[in-house]
Amino acid sequence: MNGRGITLFELLGFKVRVDVSWLLLAVLVTWSLAAGAFPLWYEGLSQATYWWMGLTGMLGLVFSLLFHELSHSVVARHYGLPIKGITLFIFGGVAEMTEEPRSAKVEFWMAIAGPLASFFLAAAFFLLGVLAEAAGLPVPLTGVLKYLAFINLLLGGFNLIPAFPMDGGRVLRAALWYWRGDLKQATRVASNAGKLFGMGLMALGVLSVISGNFIGGMWWFLIGLFVRGAAANAYQQMLSRDIFEGEPVRRFMTHETVAVPQDLPLSRFVEDYVYTYHYDLFPVVTDGRLVGCIATRQLKTEPREKWPYLAVRDLMVACTEDNTVDPGMDAIEAMALMNRTGNSRLIVAVGDRLVGIVALKDMLELFSLKIDLEGAGR
Template sequence: MFGRGFHLFTLFGFRVSVDPSWFLLAVLIVWSLARGYFPAVIEGLATDTAIWLAIAGAIGLFASIIFHEFAHALVARRFDMPISGITLFLFGGVAHLRDEPPSARAEFLVAIAGPISSYILAAGFYLLLAVTSAGDGITPLAALFSYLTLINAVLATFNLLPAFPLDGGRVLRAAVWGWTGSLRRATQVSAALGRGLGVALMALGVINIVSGDFVGGLWIGLIGFFILTAAGSTAMQVELKQTLKDIRVRDIMNSQVIAVPADITVAELVDDYFYRHFHKAFPVVRGEQVLGSVRLKDVGQVPRENWGTTSVAEILSSGNGSHVVEPGALVWDALTLMKENNVSRLMVVERGDLKGMLTMRDLMHFLAVHRELSGGPGASEPELRQVAEDRA
């Protein structure tokens, strides 16, 4: 759902990044705090003081979100669940779990850790509020702690709503999983509630807009849309993961491969392979040994007048040695490798010999057949890449 974004820092082995959408949220929060919240709380507040308080409030909020996500990540590490990183985005933050939890108990503890951490922060800021409050009025510092107390309590409470992908939805999924023994069934139930909450929030947003609260209504509607789409995509991802988790590359790969001899010229490559077979890349071999792959992009880097004197071996991509997978590898791992290298095809090689090709098209065809035969999930290429991204 999110790209890797801009790297901020690494803490406790977790990479913390920020999605470009986060900057819009930062501007909106600073603007709303400086123009609305702090002037309303402190009578006669100077404009520059309100701006500095708003900036401090935004920093405190984002630090609180990171704290919330770190709670998830640290508990997940306790259960040996790999976390690829934490990303701040328009609607808060997310800890990227590469795999589903190993048990309902692990799911529950990882999910509940976030809201508990936010309530702990709220209690801490409330104590600071009590210490800094003046007897005859609220000080700027007390107003800041008041905001951070409120926002952490709201963050924790909202996340406890029993709708996926919120933490409360994950707690619900853990309960249904423990009761039924089926992760797939538990995901379907919690995702359905997530979609229902998303629709309800979108409707509430429309009502607010019609009532005159355009900004508030738009924000509620956007949150509802995010929950609606996230619930649907997460349910699809779980279905895809369950379908692909035990499938091997040899079960899906295309063993009828057109390979290019390494010693032919680029001109022969273009005329006899690219124009004849219309693939965008071909494996390159010398005898039985695979040397790599050649792409249209590689040909484009050779001046046309040199096509007749340049061999294919001379233009192999420097990074294509990583575009290889073994026949016995899991398709799940191959999908991750595609994502990491931003490619849609992998050479299937065993002890240096070319055995076949695995392409994104092969995966989509397999899932289409699976859907027809068993009522399982179909998927688009973006959905498959999203599954890989969550694992990478």
């Protein structure tokens, strides 16, 4: 996701975003329902009716995913954990936590809230469908209600599988954490379960492709690939938290900064700075004061032929909490900020005084070195 989320609205104090990948899923879900599932289940309806059912079913799925993730977020907020927002993406949705749960109890209730919410919706949609049928309401309405009951039952059940990053994997981690009192070991077990489950889904995808179900097989393979990667990443994040948590940014930043003047033409900026240093973010300094920053992605907003006639000041942006940090900030918070914004470098400043740059590459190199020398605690 990393900065590609489009904010849709705010609900119960949480920003709801949609990743660009979700648009593909929305189209595929609508098409598969309108052209495949509903015509198979309910014959004799018009093509327009099937498409309206498909669109309504897709919107109901969006609502269901939001309800699922909102339940996680509300419970997290109840226990004092900050949630930046909720993002829908191609494989579902995610509540964006900036901190890990502080106890096994908090982890358990946060994790189980999602499946419970999905089962509640499954029961509610099923009851509405039964009542709609009894009242003699149109088949398209009862058909969509039954579909939403089924999909929420499936969503709740799938998420209870005890493998990271599913909610069931978090429940497993909470149980192991409570039993053994070791969060790192609990995370490793849940992560390994997730990786095995992901590999199983990938194998299922390959078998489906071989048997002739190419589209279904590709989806299973991609979901398995995502699950396996997310499970492995969960344990890596646990290790990085052990290494970086409590350490200030100043320990990892470099004092040798490359700053650019605001009156420099963009063409010179590209040749003398971007192509020379290969950085994607530069601080802009005037008379010793930090006045802003410029990222290479901002160059794409202006055609190349205009670069000689524009200066850095024309494209630079203000120093904000998204690109600038205090040297005393916890390194874990800085890494979370990089992940959320997609910035691989952050400016380190005190007021308008530039004091350094912290780069994700440098932090990851230290992480790899410490893991190589000290091991992963296996």
